[in-house]
Amino acid sequence: MSDSPVSVHNPNEGQPQDEGPSAAQQKQMEQAYAQMKRKMSMQEIGKKIKHKIMVLSGKGGVGKSTVSTGLALSLAQQGHKVGILDIDITGPNVPKMMGLDGKRLHVEGGRIHPAQGHLGVKVISMAFLLDDDDTPVVWRGPIKLGAIQQFIGDVEWGNLDYLVIDFPPGTSDEPLTVAQSLPDIDGMVIVTTPQDVALMDSRKSIGFAESLKVPVLGVVENMSGYTINGKSAPNSTVEIAGPGGKSISTQADDEGNFSVVVDIFKKGGGKNTAEEFSVPYLGALPFDPGFVRGGDDGVHRIVSEPEGHSAKAFSEVVAAIQEQIGASESSSLEII
């Protein structure tokens, strides 16, 4: 202690020295800045990407990722600049279907650059960030939300004509977050298969779209019919045992070639659902085992057989979607 009789008052005594913000404050400031930048970036992305299409289904296993990649490739075939955002965080499989298995994302200047798959389609997926295919992603809602916002706001998509967004099945956090973060979404494509269970869940998806105020572009019926081609005696009648032992007959042509469509999972359910809810029916996609092989090999059916039956079915669905987008464009909000 000092012996001096004079006490000097130091107003800063006991107060922290003016050394700028603490490490915790600095981190908070950085996070707030990053969040603000991301919000601005999401608005900018909205302007750079002309059309944003969400692909959903109420039920799993209906071929949503196959449809998403098919739509993206079909649009790219038309000469459009296309991207796919794989929002299925816990089960991402778009990269495998696009021949990008094992690829990593390029990060430069704090921006994530998408990988480029077949026909120049840009792809962003959680799969690129996993160390191996067997690593599960176990995240609670808020973490998923942050990752999705990062996938939207921090990705350098460049100018795109179409962004196709592939979701996990159901009506949960993921589509809700995207609908609230990305401006001017053109609408949702609901994928279904003809079974009653899938259709029941598709109806939920339509209700979900209405509650989010995102237009339903329409319903696509996937795995709609399996075409069997064969050879028999010329002009003969061929009988095939269909599902439930039901006999399907067809006529072979002059050369003995025949072709018959077997409706493995019933038929027309997608169209009925669309009519029931007064939403457009976009068409049916065939049950094509080539999709499974193509998906596993990383060469999509549209790439391996661009003039094939499935590629044509996809181009018809794409045309129906474009018609819907054109209709919604003419009635969009004008802000001046």
Added chain:
Amino acid sequence: MAEIMPKLTRLERRKSDLLLTYESGDELSVEYVDLRHACPCAKCAPNRNEDQTSIDLRESVEKLANKKPKVVTIGNYALSFEWEDQGCSSGIYRFERIWALANNKDPDNGKPYVHGPW
């Protein structure tokens, strides 16, 4: 029976209000001050629960510059307004809310704001 809201097709930012044109042909306006007083964010909304705090909120927004805001679309269901001044820009206005304000109706339907899960 619930009233069906027509689609908003045009929004013009004028000096002190928004001019809204609906698909039905309705042309309505909302003063910036009314819009800001009706901010649905969790910070502003509780202030409208009591008469006095609602008056205070209104006085506070009246003191602001209330210049043309930047309009941001939120999905296809709502708009948000970014104001140049220090006032609140957090609110997400569903189209139903804007329609209610334009028709001089209480956008909260007389319900007080309650924090927490609904």
